Amino acid sequence: MVATSEILAFLVSLGTLYSIYAILSSSMELVYGELGLPDFAKSAFFAIGAFAAGALSVRLGTMLVGIAWEGEFKLRSYYYATLTSAKVAANPVLGLMLFLIPLLIAVPTAMLLGVLASYPALRLREDYLAISLIAFSEIVRVIARNYEPLVGGTFGAGVVDVFAWLRSPWRELAMMLTSAAFAFGAWLLLYKLSTSPFGRVLRAVRDDEVAAAAYGVDVAKVRVWAMALGSGMAAVAGVLYAFYIGSVNPDDFTVSRTFLVVLMVTVGGRGNPKGPLLGAAVYLALDRAILFAKRLLPVPFDVNYLAYVALGALLILFVTKKPEGLAPERPLLTVDARAVEEAKRAFHVLEQ
Amino acid sequence: MLDLLVGALVYSNLLALLAVGLSLALITCRVSNFAQGDFAMVGVYAAYTLSVIAGVTPYAWIPAAFAVGGFVSLLAYLLVFEPLRGKADLVTLMVVSMALDMVIRYSLHVYADLMQQQFKVYTRLFMFDDFFVEVAGARIPGVLLASTAAVVALLASLYVLLYRTKLGVAMRAAIENPGLAETLGVSVKRVFAVSWFLSGALAATAGVFLPFRVMVNPDTGWSMLLPTFAAVTVGGIGSLSGSVAGAYLIGLSETVLAYQLARIGISTAYRPLLTFTAIIATLLASPKGISGLWSGRGWSLRRRS
Amino acid sequence: MKLLEVRGLRAGYGQMEVVSDVAFEVGDREIVAVVGPNGSGKSTLLKAVFGLCRIFSGEILFKGEDVTRFPPHKRSRLGITYLPQTGNVFESLTVRENLMLAAHDLDESEAGRRLGGVFSLFPELEGLMRRRVRTLSGGERQIVALSMSLLRNPSLVMLDEPTAALAPRLVKQALKRVVELRDEAGVSVVLVEQNALSALEVSDRALLMVSGTVKFWGEARELLENRELAKTYLGL
Numbered sequence: 001m002v003a004t005s006e007i008l009a010f011l012v013s014l015g016t017l018y019s020i021y022a023i024l025s026s027s028m029e030l031v032y033g034e035l036g037l038p039d040f041a042k043s044a045f046f047a048i049g050a051f052a053a054g055a056l057s058v059r060l061g062t063m064l065v066g067i068a069w070e071g072e073f074k075l076r077s078y079y080y081a082t083l084t085s086a087k088v089a090a091n092p093v094l095g096l097m098l099f100l101i102p103l104l105i106a107v108p109t110a111m112l113l114g115v116l117a118s119y120p121a122l123r124l125r126e127d128y129l130a131i132s133l134i135a136f137s138e139i140v141r142v143i144a145r146n147y148e149p150l151v152g153g154t155f156g157a158g159v160v161d162v163f164a165w166l167r168s169p170w171r172e173l174a175m176m177l178t179s180a181a182f183a184f185g186a187w188l189l190l191y192k193l194s195t196s197p198f199g200r201v202l203r204a205v206r207d208d209e210v211a212a213a214a215y216g217v218d219v220a221k222v223r224v225w226a227m228a229l230g231s232g233m234a235a236v237a238g239v240l241y242a243f244y245i246g247s248v249n250p251d252d253f254t255v256s257r258t259f260l261v262v263l264m265v266t267v268g269g270r271g272n273p274k275g276p277l278l279g280a281a282v283y284l285a286l287d288r289a290i291l292f293a294k295r296l297l298p299v300p301f302d303v304n305y306l307a308y309v310a311l312g313a314l315l316i317l318f319v320t321k322k323p324e325g326l327a328p329e330r331p332l333l334t335v336d337a338r339a340v341e342e343a344k345r346a347f348h349v350l351e352q
Numbered sequence: 353m354l355d356l357l358v359g360a361l362v363y364s365n366l367l368a369l370l371a372v373g374l375s376l377a378l379i380t381c382r383v384s385n386f387a388q389g390d391f392a393m394v395g396v397y398a399a400y401t402l403s404v405i406a407g408v409t410p411y412a413w414i415p416a417a418f419a420v421g422g423f424v425s426l427l428a429y430l431l432v433f434e435p436l437r438g439k440a441d442l443v444t445l446m447v448v449s450m451a452l453d454m455v456i457r458y459s460l461h462v463y464a465d466l467m468q469q470q471f472k473v474y475t476r477l478f479m480f481d482d483f484f485v486e487v488a489g490a491r492i493p494g495v496l497l498a499s500t501a502a503v504v505a506l507l508a509s510l511y512v513l514l515y516r517t518k519l520g521v522a523m524r525a526a527i528e529n530p531g532l533a534e535t536l537g538v539s540v541k542r543v544f545a546v547s548w549f550l551s552g553a554l555a556a557t558a559g560v561f562l563p564f565r566v567m568v569n570p571d572t573g574w575s576m577l578l579p580t581f582a583a584v585t586v587g588g589i590g591s592l593s594g595s596v597a598g599a600y601l602i603g604l605s606e607t608v609l610a611y612q613l614a615r616i617g618i619s620t621a622y623r624p625l626l627t628f629t630a631i632i633a634t635l636l637a638s639p640k641g642i643s644g645l646w647s648g649r650g651w652s653l654r655r656r657s
Numbered sequence: 658m659k660l661l662e663v664r665g666l667r668a669g670y671g672q673m674e675v676v677s678d679v680a681f682e683v684g685d686r687e688i689v690a691v692v693g694p695n696g697s698g699k700s701t702l703l704k705a706v707f708g709l710c711r712i713f714s715g716e717i718l719f720k721g722e723d724v725t726r727f728p729p730h731k732r733s734r735l736g737i738t739y740l741p742q743t744g745n746v747f748e749s750l751t752v753r754e755n756l757m758l759a760a761h762d763l764d765e766s767e768a769g770r771r772l773g774g775v776f777s778l779f780p781e782l783e784g785l786m787r788r789r790v791r792t793l794s795g796g797e798r799q800i801v802a803l804s805m806s807l808l809r810n811p812s813l814v815m816l817d818e819p820t821a822a823l824a825p826r827l828v829k830q831a832l833k834r835v836v837e838l839r840d841e842a843g844v845s846v847v848l849v850e851q852n853a854l855s856a857l858e859v860s861d862r863a864l865l866m867v868s869g870t871v872k873f874w875g876e877a878r879e880l881l882e883n884r885e886l887a888k889t890y891l892g893l
Contacts, residue, residue: 038443120632120635120636123635123636124635126441126442127445128384128589128631128635130384130446131384131631132632135627135628135631138628139624139625139628142622143622146622255450256454259450259451262447263451266447300465300466300469301461301465301466302461302462302465305458305459308454308455308457308458309455309458309459309462311451311454312450312451312453312458313451313455314451315447315448316432316448316452319436319444319447319448320432320448323440323444518761521750521754521758522761524749524750524754525750525754525758528747528748528749529744531744532745532746532747533747533758535729535730535733535739537730537733537762538761
């Protein structure tokens with residue numbers, strides 16, 4: 001028997017995770033689906049958001065409430081995170097600040113790095129650009145893993161509970177609503193850009209860079225803008241993720257995560273704003289289904305492995321059998337025939 | 353000092369085999385194969401399993417690893433890359449190879465778990481026992497001799513295949529201009545299948561030597577991927593001989609760098625920095641890589657495009 | 658029975674029709690020139706006869722057999738070869754390797770025999786055997802390409818602008834080789850050419866194509882003497 005409260009908790013948690021993934025896949029859709037840039041450093045931009053929360057929330061929190069810090073960061077971050085959370089329980093404004101400040105630092109940082117990452121795109125063939133971005137992403141992870149003052153190295157870092165001023169289940173609900181709000185905002189941004197002239201420019205550059213340039217498109221500028229926005233969005237997702245999980249661990253931000261986001265966009269459908277939403281849903285559904293199956297079928301090995309095998313096979317299947325994804329790209333909307341007729345009539349009236 | 357040299361040479365030998373395999377995939381199907389490292393691990397586990405069953409050293413099972421790795425790679429080609437040939441763009445092919453990496457790597461994880469239960473041996477972070485040879489008072493590990501012999505034998509055979517046999521002529525023709533080869537009656541699919549078999553077989557052979565030097569688990573192949581790409585890039589994309597040269601350059605410099613880093617107290621986990629820099633620098637400054645020095649002669653198999 | 662008969666051919670790419678209602682024929686030991694302005698569908702016509710583009714309607718009969726739906730390698734085995742303008746040799750291979758490939762499905766003695774025939778036609782080839790094709794001149798490459806075609810023992814060779822990559826003074830030489838193909842190898846040739854005057858001078862019959870349709874089909878000499886057509890479409 002599963003209690004309603006358990007089901008609700010499960011749904012709220014799912015909702016939060018879905019929102020976070022929706023932001024990530026929307027950001028990938030913008031850069032990879034619309035512009036065609038293989039942003040395989042996505043995990044790094046995601047990580048920047050999470051690392052900002054991990055590195056800053058506890059340090060800032062203790063500083064603001066006047067708790068003195070004893071001991072190494074890697075060993076004590078969880079302890080001080082708990083202490084600070086207790087202070088947040090009495091002071092919602094503190095929680096708000098500890099959420100916003102890392103966000104306001106992470107997003108511009110990620111955007112700047114995203115802009116820097118867009119420059120090699122001008123000189124490198126796409127698959128080698130992708131490899132370089134992966135290498136960059138791994139560098140970020142390796143540094144975070146070894147430079148312990150950042151997020152505690154392999155120990156990870158504790159993160160302040162910014163919603164401690166609410167009791168369960170309102171805490172989790174608040175987390176979900178916040179994430180959903182950001183997800184909606186991110187997706188709306190994607191939708192607006194995609195359906196605007198800028199979206200057409202992006203797709204033009206994706207389909208034929210030389211032709212786009214011949215028509216006066218500043219390809220470099222377009223890339224810079226898209227990468228800046230995409231990276232910023234990923235960082236937002238990272239901050240939310242850190243506060244959702246409650247801690248940050250560098251090994252959580254590997255190339256596998258980038259691969260999952262690419263999977264979401266490919267399965268969902270590139271070039272269609274609905275794609276990232278569908279893709280994130282499919283991935284989460286599969287992920288939860290496998291976790292569920294874990295409890296039902298005892299197998300002599302870790303079921304997580306099967307999850308990756310299944311996801312890999314899913315991507316291969318989609319690319320070979322249904323490359324346009326679940327939500328295919330729709331052809332350019334041309335002017336309505338009736339509108340043309342009306343315009344003609346109006347023109348005749350003017351002529352007279 | 354000796355150990356450093358031995359380590360550098362063995363590492364470079366392995367990279368050479370992996371890089372040549374990666375190059376073959378690149379020049380036939382234009383795919384930067386992210387599963388290349390996993391073919392190596394397939395070889396490891398094949399040899400390990402057989403040596404556990406038969407109680408004989410893994411060295412004896414190199415031909416078996418060769419065959420199994422080749423078979424897996426061939427399957428990947430026939431099921432995934434051949435259907436996409438000429439239809440998918442470079443990044444999509446890359447993404448597919450990443451998915452393939454997931455499938456193979458995690459299947460190996462599953463296999464490792466099963467093997468552990470079945471044979472009651474360690475299937476993660478294990479090493480093989482090596483034999484040693486006394487030469488001029490120094491103890492040379494067998495893996496140095498074996499890996500060097502394997503590299504020499506395999507690369508020489510590959511050269512003979514490509515430049516002295518009818519099949520080799522057909523392969524080089526199909527790589528340069530598949531359309532023309534097809535109209536002359538060459539089955540490009542069959543010829544590429546041979547390339548892919550070799551790609552996986554070379555990687556699998558390289559894999560068998562790994563556990564004689566370092567601890568190994570299913571993810572080790574993935575960590576060899578970046579240096580392999582670096583070797584191919586620095587050597588010159590599309591050039592097999594370049595890949596070999598690049599492998600030794602990267603292998604030796606990476607080992608030396610790691611040694612120097614350790615001496616000044618920086619964690620060797622920063623090793624990827626060298627390969628990353630090497631890739632970026634080559635691509636931005638001198639895209640033809642080392643093979644640019646000798647292109648037009650020797651082993652430069654380039655695509656028409 | 659003519660060697661090649663083409664009737665009512667409509668062909669092109671995708672949905673686009675490039676060759677509209679073309680009919681012509683080629684007999685034994687005959688050179689047919691296909692001339693006309695740029696973009697008139699000449700290359701497409703050759704591709705259609707070989708099976709490399711879409712055929713909307715019409716018939717292609719080779720030695721009496723309807724090959725309209727046959728794939729290229731099957732037509733090749735029946736005795737038609739097609740030499741495109743570019744990409745007709747393997748540059749990274751030696752001349753010997755290129756010829757080896759062309760003869761790969763022949764047994765040793767047959768291959769040797771045919772190679773001997775090619776050498777007697779193009780004696781300069783023997784000295785080039787060890788050279789990598791990339792290092793050869795335009796004219797030499799063309800000899801290699803033609804030889805590769807001949808090794809398949811064709812009855813009909815279709816050449817797409819063989820003189821395009823050649824220096825002007827070599828054009829006459831190249832066309833002389835085409836004549837040798839007919840006279841000494843006993844092969845018929847369909848020749849698409851921009852150098853209309855030179856091509857018509859060596860051909861038996863000619864097909865003038867303009868915008869996908871046939872404006873003239875008959876004796877090559879007649880087309881040359883038709884001042885109006887020659888001036889309007891061929892710039893002569």
